Amino acid sequence: AQTVTQSQPEMSVQEAETVTLSCTYDTSESDYYLFWYKQPPSRQMILVIRQEAYKQQNATENRFSVNFQKAAKSFSLKISDSQLGDAAMYFCAYRRTQGGSEKLVFGKGTKLTVNP
Amino acid sequence: DTGVSQNPRHKITKRGQNVTFRCDPISEHNRLYWYRQTLGQGPEFLTYFQNEAQLEKSRLLSDRFSAERPKGSFSTLEIQRTEQGDSAMYLCASGGGPHQPQHFGDGTRLSIL
Numbered sequence: 352a353q354t355v356t357q358s359q360p361e362m363s364v365q366e367a368e369t370v371t372l373s374c375t376y377d378t379s380e381s382d383y384y385l386f387w388y389k390q391p392p393s394r395q396m397i398l399v400i401r402q403e404a405y406k407q408q409n410a411t412e413n414r415f416s417v418n419f420q421k422a423a424k425s426f427s428l429k430i431s432d433s434q435l436g437d438a439a440m441y442f443c444a445y446r447r448t449q450g451g452s453e454k455l456v457f458g459k460g461t462k463l464t465v466n467p
Numbered sequence: 468d469t470g471v472s473q474n475p476r477h478k479i480t481k482r483g484q485n486v487t488f489r490c491d492p493i494s495e496h497n498r499l500y501w502y503r504q505t506l507g508q509g510p511e512f513l514t515y516f517q518n519e520a521q522l523e524k525s526r527l528l529s530d531r532f533s534a535e536r537p538k539g540s541f542s543t544l545e546i547q548r549t550e551q552g553d554s555a556m557y558l559c560a561s562g563g564g565p566h567q568p569q570h571f572g573d574g575t576r577l578s579i580l
Binding site: 355384386388394395396397398401442444448451452453454455456457458459460 | 470471498500502507508509510511512515522523525558562565566568569570571572573574
């Protein structure tokens with residue numbers, strides 16, 4: 352079974368600084384999707400960024416970028432120029448592309464605090 | 468696009484009672500997913516529908532849980548004979564296809580007294 356591990360329960364960053372959140376996963380599949388979702392307190396989960404495993408180029412979305420290391424099964428999220436609104440729980444998630452299953456497998460999350 | 472809508476936002480009930488939650492997906496999405504999130508954990512998959520067909524169920528979905536999507540639009544998740552361990556946030560998501568991302572609603576928080 353696929354598993355996703357986020358080893359940092361909590362992280363903090365100063366406003367305008369850069370922070371990196373870690374994620375590792377375990378799978379025997381060769382093709383899959385990886386995601387980072389953001390869940391602000393008492394608000395809905397929002398997709399931050401998505402990576403397809405067959406694409407070697409790391410995905411970027413404005414201030415958010417990933418470092419995808421397929422051989423190491425590592426998928427970290429870098430947030431540049433951190434803003435107060437970035438404070439939230441961040442979840443790393445995995446999904447197969449083949450075999451019919453469309454379920455997302457989530458890690459336990461990292462709580463990000465942004466200090467002014 | 469009004470997003471995924473879930474009702475109620477909060478449900479408090481006594482142990483042993485039945486509860487039902489509703490999810491209205493984004494209108495053009497044919498896929499609908501249910502997840503459960505307990506405190507300090509990431510969401511865990513429960514089940515998903517493509518149109519009205521329930522295509523996958525987790526082992527977490529015991530026989531006390533049932534989900535339906537009768538007309539391929541909104542879905543309901545019912546829990547019978549609730550137990551303390553059912554206390555959680557129940558999240559619904561919808562998606563437009565097998566390779567499209569899932570969009571989540573605000574969730575229904577269930578508290579069992």
